[in-house]
Amino acid sequence: MKIIGINGSPRGEHSQTKRLIDAVLSGARENGAETEVINLIDYDFKFRNVCSICLQEEKCVYLDDFPRVYTKIQEADGIVLGSPVYIDLVTAQMKMLIDRMADGIQCQSLYGKYGCAVATSGDHAEGAVVTYLNHFLQMLGASPVGGVSAALGKDSDAITKAEGEARELGKTLVSSIRNKQKTPALEAFHQRYQEKFKDVISGEKPEWPMDYDYWVKQAWIW
Ligand SMILES: Cc1cc2nc3c(=O)[nH]c(=O)nc-3n(C[C@H](O)[C@H](O)[C@H](O)COP(=O)(O)O)c2cc1C
Structure with missing residues (x-):
């Protein structure tokens, strides 16, 4: 079982958010997962421009690092997203990744995977960022299992306390993957998205032949 952590902080290795990602991954390793962490600041991503050539040709026109990162995400069973507020x-680094992955929503490209989110802030909005990152994973078809956040300016022990919670979150992530955990609310959400995009994909078949083929292969259209 592979779990990838993705750090959106431009402070890379010195980032407090990365401490929380590392703690999630350490909990995951304790329960048997193989893990990898990447700092988005070390990768070159171009801004997305809606050229949509990939929908016809199955490849991105940009020669940047996005395909390499996306392959790592697709190969993982679990995804841990982390960003400072x-x-x-x-951060802009995390939003670049999110925008480049947007076509994955219509393909529900992370369906069957699990994830979670972490965030740090000075004193506010860390919970909202966790909610947003988990919602993004869910829109792509993944099942989020929880989140941990810390407002570092409010309490000098906040990061240490959050690291403890994050380790537990890592263990929960592994057990959810292992047990293929399902919750009725999440299943209903995924079902709604599949219904919605079934119509979209069928209607766009001439413009999006790759997406249409992918859906047929998944047996979501027959
Ligand atoms: C450009 C910028 C904007 C920030 N905006 C907020 C904010 O809106 N709310 C907040 O509580 N902290 C804000 N912060 C503080 C960071 O969220 C906080 O220092 C965070 O822990 C940094 O995480 P990192 O070490 O992983 O980069 C901001 C920091 C920077 C540099």
């Missing part, structure tokens, strides 16, 4: 939201 930058002006009430995720």
